[in-house]
Amino acid sequence: MTQKAILFDLDGTLVDTAPDLAAATDHALVRAGRPAIGLESVRSMVGDGARALIEKGFRASGGMPEPAAFEAAFSDFMIYYGRHIAATSRPFPGVATCLAALAEQGYALAVCTNKPEALSRSLLDQLGLSGFFGAVVGGDSLLVRKPDPGHIRGTLDKLGPAFDWAAMVGDSANDVNAARAAGLPCVVVSFGYTQIAPKDLGGDRLIDHFSELPDALVALGG
Structure with a gap:
């Protein structure tokens, strides 16, 4: 039997996490004496991991602080976000139905995300999505992370034996570039977090709703 795998990004692809990420980022910035930057600013900063998010938050609110102040703010972010990770975050429409259908087929x-693995697993657990995935590989799980193709290859290794075909589903240039470098097709969602227009990311297919994903995968040879 042909073995096929689908790797999913998490933030902005499977789950709308921006509101909780924004709340945690603003909490950390305000405690550091900076102004809050708000949801819309944070939405465009998501995708490179937690440390990069806080760095972008500082740069948007006056510039980078001293290293000790940055580490304190990062700690504040991690603690707050860990406690409120699913306060308002919700799967995008159709996610659970689509995952169930793909598993049935x-x-x-697997999840391949730059979000820290522990936070990723906590979020998936609290949203009732963990059971769909054979592997969850975060930005701190390996020595590399997206856009490095090693993140995708490492996720496939953790998922199981060699696959005859695999694809990436994501919302950002990191997802597309990692998939390209790993030799995988990439489906881009139109509703994620990216400063580049989704249609211009270079994905092989663009979908507006998860109900469109199964047909997109078939069109790509899946």
């Missing part, structure tokens, strides 16, 4: 499913 025999696809092996």
Whole structure:
């Protein structure tokens, strides 16, 4: 039997996490004496991991602080976000139905995200999505992370034996570039977090709703 795998980004692809990420970022910035930057600013900063998010928050609110102040703010962010990770975050429409259908069709499913692994697993647990995935590989799980193709290859290794075909589903240039470098097709969602227009990211297919994903995968040879 042909073995096929689908790797999913998390923030901005499977789950709308921006409101909780923004609340945690603003909490950390305000405690550091900076102004809050708000949801819309944070939405465009998501995708490179937690430390990069806080760095971008500082740069948007006056510039980088001393290293000790940055580490304190990062700690504040992690503690606050860990406690409120699913306060308002919700799967995008159709996610659970689509994942169930893909699993029923025999696809092996995994999460490949730059979000820290522990936070990723906590979020998936609290939203009832963990059972769909054979592997969850965060930005701190390996020595590399997206856009490095090693993140995708490492996720496939953790998912199971060699696959005859695999694809990435994401919302950002990191997802597309990592997939390209790993030799995988990439489906881009139109509703994620990116400063580049989704249609200009270079994905192989663009979808507006998860109900469109199964047909997109078939069109790509899946």
